[in-house]
Amino acid sequence: MATERPTIIAHRGASVAHRENTVAAFAAAGPLGADAVELDARRTADGVIVVHHDDTLDDGRVIVELERPQLPPHVPTLAEALDACGGLVVNVEVKNWPEDADFDPGEAVTEAVVAELARRGRPDRYLVSSFHRPSIDRVRERAPGLATAFLHAQVDGATALAEAVAHGHRALHPWYGWVTEELIAAAHAQGVVVNTWTVDDPELMARFAGWGIDGIVTNVPDIALAALS
Numbered sequence: 487m488a489t490e491r492p493t494i495i496a497h498r499g500a501s502v503a504h505r506e507n508t509v510a511a512f513a514a515a516g517p518l519g520a521d522a523v524e525l526d527a528r529r530t531a532d533g534v535i536v537v538h539h540d541d542t543l544d545d546g547r548v549i550v551e552l553e554r555p556q557l558p559p560h561v562p563t564l565a566e567a568l569d570a571c572g573g574l575v576v577n578v579e580v581k582n583w584p585e586d587a588d589f590d591p592g593e594a595v596t597e598a599v600v601a602e603l604a605r606r607g608r609p610d611r612y613l614v615s616s617f618h619r620p621s622i623d624r625v626r627e628r629a630p631g632l633a634t635a636f637l638h639a640q641v642d643g644a645t646a647l648a649e650a651v652a653h654g655h656r657a658l659h660p661w662y663g664w665v666t667e668e669l670i671a672a673a674h675a676q677g678v679v680v681n682t683w684t685v686d687d688p689e690l691m692a693r694f695a696g697w698g699i700d701g702i703v704t705n706v707p708d709i710a711l712a713a714l715s
Contacts, residue, residue, distance in 0.1 A: 491695060491714045491715065492691075492694065492695050492699050492700060492701050492702045492714060493521045493522055493575070493681070493700060493701035493702070494519055494520050494521050494522070494701075494702060494704065494707050494710045494711060494714065495520065495521070495522040495523065495524050495575075495577060495681060495683075495701050495702065495703040495704065496511075496512075496515035496518070496520035496522070496523045496524065496703075496704065496705075496707045497524050497683065497684050497703045497704055497705045498511060498524065498525060498526065498539065498705075499511025499512040499513075499514065499515050499523055499525065500512075500514040500515045500518045500520070500705075500706075500707055500708075501705045502705045502706050503518060503708075505560060506539065506705075507525055507526060507537045507538055507539060507561075507562075507567075508560050508561075508562065509562050509566060509567065509570040512525070512562075512567055512570035512571045513570045513571075513572070515571070515574060515707055516571075516572055516573075516574050518707045518708040518711075519707040519708050519710065519711030519712075520574060520707035520710075521574065521575060522574050522575035522576065522577060522613075522701070523571045523574050523575075523576050523577065524576075524577040524579060524615075524683075524703055525537050525564075525567050525571075525576065525577070525578060525579065526538060526539045526579050526581050527564050527578050527579065527580055527581060527595060527599050528541065528549050528550070528581045528588055528595060529549075529550060529588060529590075529594060529595045529598065530549060530550065530552055530553055530554050530557070531550060531551055531552055531553050532553040532554055533594070533598070534553075534554040534563055535563065535564040535565075535595060535598045535599060535602065536549065536554065536557060536561050536562065536563055536564065537561065537562050537563070537564055537566075537567045538561050539581075541581070541586040541587045541588050542587070543557070543558065543561075548587045548588070549587075549588060550587060550588035551587075564578070564598075564599065564602055565602060568602070568606065573611075574611075575611055575612070575613065576611060576612055576613070577612075577613045577614075577615055577635070577681075577703075578599055578603070578612060578613070578614050578615070579614075579615045579616060579637065580595055580596050580599055580614060580615070580616040580618070580621045580622070580625075581595065581616075582595050582596065582616060582618045582621045583617055583618055584618070591620075593620070593621060593624045595621075596614075596616075596621045596624045596625060596628075597624070597628065599614060599625075600614075600624075600625055600628045600629050600632070603629070603632060604629060609629065609631040609632050609633075612632060612633070613632075613633045613634070613635055613657065614632055614633070614634050614635070615634070615635035615636070615637050615657070615659055616636075616637060617637045617638065617639075619636060619649065619653065622634040622635070622636060622653075622655055623653055626653075626654055626655070633656045633657060634654075634655045634656060634657070635650075635655060635656065635657035635658065635659045635679075635681065636649060636650040636653075636655045636657070636658055636659065637659040637683075638658070638659070638660055638661070638664070639660075639661035639664070642664060643658075643660050643664040643665065643666065643669040644669065644672065646658060646660060646664075647669065647672060647673055647676070647678065650678060651676050651678060655678075656677075656678065656679060657678060657679040657680070657681060657700075658673055658678050658679070658680050658681075659680075659681050659682070659683060659703075660680065660682055660683075661682070661683060662682045662683065662684070662685050662690065662694075665680070665682045665694060665697075665699065666697075667697040667698075670697050670698050670699055671698070674698065679700040679701070680699055680700050680701075681699070681700055681701030681702070681703060682694060682699060682701070682702060682703065683703035684703050684704060684705060685702050685703065685704050685710075686704055686705050686706050686709065688709060688710075688712070688713035689713075691704070691710055691713045691714060692713055692714070695714055702714075
C-alpha cells in the first residue's frame with residue numbers, strides 16, 4: 487500500500503464529513519483524497535456480514551442477536567460497503583475480540599469475510615486486519631494471497647512486530663502512540679509495512695511521513711492530503 491507519500495486510509499470512511507461506516511462515508515473517501523478505506527466487519531444472527539464498529543447499536547441492541555432486516559438502514563452489509571468504496575484499496579478489520587458479545591472462536595466472521603473477498607477477485611485490493619491475531623492467522627490459512635495486518639494498542643511496537651513477523655503477517659497497524667522512527671525502520675528491515683491509526687493532526691502526519699511510514703489511517707482524508715502533499 488506504500489506510495490511516494492504515505493497511503494491515506496479513510497477511517498470508517500470519510501467519518502467527519504459523513505456518519506462513520508456508512509455507504510455515504512465510503513463513497514466520499516476517494517473524492518476527499520483517500521487512497522484506501524478502513525472498515526469494520528461483524529456478523530448478524532442470520533450470518534450476514536455487516537459494517538459497524540461496536541458490537542451493539544446506539545440503542546444497546548446486540549448486533550449478533552439481530553437479523554439483517556432488524557438493523558437500522560444506515561448499517562451496510564460488507565458487500566454494500568465494498569461496492570461504495572469503488573476502486574480504492576480496502577482494509578477490512580475483522581471484529582472478533584474475546585470480550586465482545588459476538589466473539590466466536592470458530593472464526594465464522596473471518597470465514598465469511600474471506601469468502602466475500604474471494605468472490606470479488608483482485609486480492610491486491612484488500613487487506614484484512616484484526617486485533618485478534620488468530621483471526622488473521624485464519625485468513626492466511628484460507629487465502630494466502632490476501633495481505634494481513636496485526637492491529638495493536640496494548641503492547642509495545644517491538645513486541646507486536648515480532649509477533650506479526652513470527653506469524654507471517656505483511657503489515658503492522660500500531661496505535662499512533664507506539665510509532666517511532668526506530669519501529670518503522672525495524673519493520674521495513676523485515677519486509678513489514680507500517681500503517682498507523684488514527685491520526686488527524688497535520689503536524690503528526692508530516693512527522694510520521696518524514697520517518698517513512700507507509701500509511702496513515704485518518705478521519706479527515708482531505709486534511710491528510712493537504713498535509714502530505
